[in-house]
Amino acid sequence: MMLLGIETSCDETAAAVVQDGRLTLSSEIYSQIDIHKAYGGVVPEIASRNHTRKLPVIVKSAIDNAGLTMDDIDAVAVTAGPGLVGALLTGVAFAKGLAYANDKPLFKVNHIEGHICSNFLSHADLTPPMICLVVSGGHSHIVKVTDFGRYTLLGQTRDDAAGEAFDKVARVLGLPYPGGPNLERLAKEGDENAYSFPVPYRKESHLDFSFSGLKTAVINRLHQMDQKGEAYNKADVAASFQKNVVSVLADNTFEAAARENMDVVALAGGVSANGALRAAFEARARAKGVRLYLPNMAYCTDNAAMIASAAFFSQEKADLTLNADPSMTLNFEQENKK
Ligand code: KG4
Numbered sequence: 001m002m003l004l005g006i007e008t009s010c011d012e013t014a015a016a017v018v019q020d021g022r023l024t025l026s027s028e029i030y031s032q033i034d035i036h037k038a039y040g041g042v043v044p045e046i047a048s049r050n051h052t053r054k055l056p057v058i059v060k061s062a063i064d065n066a067g068l069t070m071d072d073i074d075a076v077a078v079t080a081g082p083g084l085v086g087a088l089l090t091g092v093a094f095a096k097g098l099a100y101a102n103d104k105p106l107f108k109v110n111h112i113e114g115h116i117c118s119n120f121l122s123h124a125d126l127t128p129p130m131i132c133l134v135v136s137g138g139h140s141h142i143v144k145v146t147d148f149g150r151y152t153l154l155g156q157t158r159d160d161a162a163g164e165a166f167d168k169v170a171r172v173l174g175l176p177y178p179g180g181p182n183l184e185r186l187a188k189e190g191d192e193n194a195y196s197f198p199v200p201y202r203k204e205s206h207l208d209f210s211f212s213g214l215k216t217a218v219i220n221r222l223h224q225m226d227q228k229g230e231a232y233n234k235a236d237v238a239a240s241f242q243k244n245v246v247s248v249l250a251d252n253t254f255e256a257a258a259r260e261n262m263d264v265v266a267l268a269g270g271v272s273a274n275g276a277l278r279a280a281f282e283a284r285a286r287a288k289g290v291r292l293y294l295p296n297m298a299y300c301t302d303n304a305a306m307i308a309s310a311a312f313f314s315q316e317k318a319d320l321t322l323n324a325d326p327s328m329t330l331n332f333e334q335e336n337k338k
């Protein structure tokens, strides 16, 4: 099945052609980072306008670069949520028009499910069950993937998402948008033991995260040092902050795998591009005898190949009444009430 995926949930305008959920024939991404950089973050209205401007070109390139025509496409898949409502709407409207004009079926995709499926694109042999940590700008979920399209939530953030914490601390360190990758770059030059920040919320009885305490502690410390005119090394602050985020993500994910008796773990979402996080997961997996799957770097941050893949595995058909749902949640089968 040849699926054309469309993704516009935030500031990437993306389209891709994927065969049978696994084989990427093309993946086009127009990043608006340079446009939003001037504002220090994504400006929703500007994102929507640029999606509208770029969608026709990006979708055409995806089809052309796959060596196909619209006749070869079996269905159109689009991110319906979660994300910025205006940005989502541009993709949903475009996908509906394209499907209708070409008489093709339409599939709706949950963006988080897309991130999980980036692992199926990256590893042809990977099949559920597995534990997947999804860490993006808006979400931090430990998900048990019991089968294709079937999920149980084992833990989640109680406040900030991991990516959000990276972005906020990066901003206070004076780093440009997007904060996460820039903070990681700076942290490479720093000493991760230079500062002792609080370890994010971790209680034996549950697997939830909380990053707001750590984020506030780092920001307060920076303000205090600034007020006192104290010299400090920003790279040391970045490295010390990153160490704590990485360790709690790894602790909780591998604890989830142990509790669920699962020996397959995967990572997904924008923060899965973080080298320190990938290295920590590799070390834990080796120590615990767990098989670890990391998404290819091209599929960590937002892209449309993961959306086409998720549509193939979840098969959620939609019609022309499809609307954007900015707070769409994954369809969890049972939530961890602990
Ligand atoms: O999945 P994604 O592209 O968009 C959302 O669905 O949110 O994730 C973006 C998030 C941002 O918060 C960004 O700062 C973070 O992922 N991120 C990183 C890295 N690359 C992206 N955080 C830490 N280290 C990175 N290398």
Ligand code: ZN
Binding pocket: 111, 115, 136, 137, 269, 270, 301, 302
């Ligand atoms: Zn994302």
